[in-house]
Amino acid sequence: MPISVFSLMLVVFSLTTGEFVIVGILPEVADDLHVSISAAGILVTAYALGMIAGGPTVTVATARIGRKRVTTGLVAVSVIANLGSSLAPNYAVLLATRFVAGLVVATFFAVAITTAVSMAPAGRQASTVAKLTLGMNLGIILGTPLGTFVGQNLGWRATFVAIAAVSTVGLLLILRFLPDQPPTSTGSVASELRILLNRDVQLAILLTAAGNVGIITVFTYLAPLLTDVSGFGSGAVPVLLLVYGAGAVVGNFLGGWLADRALMPSLVGLLTVLAAILVVFWAVSGVQVLAVALTFVVGALAFAIIPGMQTHVISTATAAPTLAVAVNASGFQVAAALASWLGGRVIDSNALGLRSISLVGAALTLVGLAIAIFSARRDRVPVNEHALRS
Template identity: 65%
Template sequence: MLLLVFSLMIMVFGLTTGEFVIAGILPDVARDLSVSIPAAGLLVSAYAAGMIVGGPVITTLTARLPRRPLIAGLIVTSIAGNAASALAPTYPILLAARFVAGLVVATFFAVAIATAVSTALPGKQGSTVARLTLGMNLGIIAGTPLGTFIGHNLGWRATFAAIAVFSAAALVLVLRSVPGEPAPEIGSLLGELRVFTRRDVALAIALTAVGNLGVVTVFSFLAPLAIDVSGFSDGTLPVLLLVYGTGAVAGNFLGGRLADKALMPSLAGLLAVLAGVLAVGWAVGGHQVSAAVLWFVLGVLAFAIIPGMQTRVLTTAQAAPTLAVAVNASGFQLAAAFAGWLGGRLIDGPGPRSIYLVAAVLTVAGLLIALYSLRRDRLRSARPGVGAGRTVS
């Protein structure tokens, strides 16, 4: 189990670096391709759009494939997308390459999470997801700063080339650890899709999309927030990413433990605190020391909510967990795609500092979904003869 989870975590590290590194090299890409910062921000949206489309579509089309060749095909596609990003001669081609790179990520995450959770002890799903998503933390704390450093010194194309090479090496380890088992038995396509008619499943996916929207918008525009609002130089961006990533590691394990103990109450509490911290960011973002502390706390909270959100989907969609997790990943990327557009509009309008305040309001919307879901759980558990873990449509 440990080797399996470790190998999947390493690949998640590579995929996460490929997704988030654009935050550190956004100005470099914009300058080199002669586009504006808001236009370059749409590269975040393109990657997210690939995940949004690929999550449900590719997961459904490949549901009956054995896991080893499926995982290999997904990783090879990601490698091709990152290699094409490194070689893209124009902005439109780079947009297309980022779309391809993101196309298979949601399915990979879904298969990886479902595989890891299937080996977990009862009541330890949240902490197991946290172990796997440690790769996401490391992608931010190590991969993204390193990719930013490479981009600033060797050019942004070298960043995507390095990600492709790393993913190719990680593929070897993944294939050695994933057992060569036959394809999992699943029901009909209609039966798989029927799980999304359950209100708890729909609420869980909406919680992921809305609850992450604010903090993803802030992170996607880290560079202009740090430079234009807080007064940091370009060279300090890798340090700020390291600060954020350090908080993310702590938040990941905190969120896993809280999810195991009190899933929905902890999610609601974390979202409430996150909304408050984002509002504070609007007030203190112009002071460098305060901003540095803020980025650490945002890293903690942004990743503390992830294990609980993934576990919520798994527990409400037991009839089709892999497909549901893939769609949930697409829900997260809906937030990322909208974040790329929203942040650009705010920069062009009231200015980058307003991103913090708008993000706080959006997080409150996610909090309301969490509170409504918690209320449904408590009403259901109070009914005679209905167990707390059972879901209703």
């Protein structure tokens, strides 16, 4: 991995850790700031809302600035916001700093992905995206438990100091090794936003949201699925999440390799297999050995679809790829919020219940599959006919 790509991946790791680690230190935050656990949980929502709001707005505002300056500026804001979180004197200030920390995430992901892709050898764009999303994998399976350990032993404020420190290392590497590149756009704001009216771009963003909402629903409630349905003790959950994470790392690189060779066919195939595996998971989740094996497979498939989806957005939005990827990241967060809400409704339903989460996830994945098939067929339409349809 080139050091320039590694520096971007390191920041992705720290940003992902910052998004998810709050879940592991909620009791410590709630006790120290004298708020309820549910109120502390709103800190997760504040970060996500920052990503949703910041995706299009921050990207458009910075589109005419050189990419290296934008990247360093965004990381600097993240460092300051995380240090602010560590020093927050009360809940309101912490809520505000988590929102600010989230504001820069979608734009950083977008600029990092488009910058890395622009430096990638021909035919290796999706594999390069996979190297960046490895930072997401590691943030979930390594950064979050490490951050939780730090928070439980040194206090929750130390967790945010550690995240800021990792981001600072990434910032220094970016300053030293990332080549300077021109702005992502030199046109007007209106011309930048016009890309979002493109039917293919809309379909690509919709594919990311619809294709991921099913698996996010399952992942959100994976721990209770493994304990209440599969019968594992609570002590086994961290190990099983590592199994999921190991599958995610494998799937991430496999998905990038497949997408480089056949982008849309690989997405159609992976979504088909994912839907089928979720049905199997629903059927055999009570068998512990099979539940462990399928946890690995589900993790692999969940992350195998990401490099191809990101590359698909970039390939359809050549006029403004950074904005499209940023909006795509915001769409992913909307899907995550929908998944959490929908999963809760399924669990509370007398007709469905917790065990049906995997089946519901499969049904939702089929919606993403339908969009992928439609997009793949649309890609095969001759250029002149395609223009008429748009």
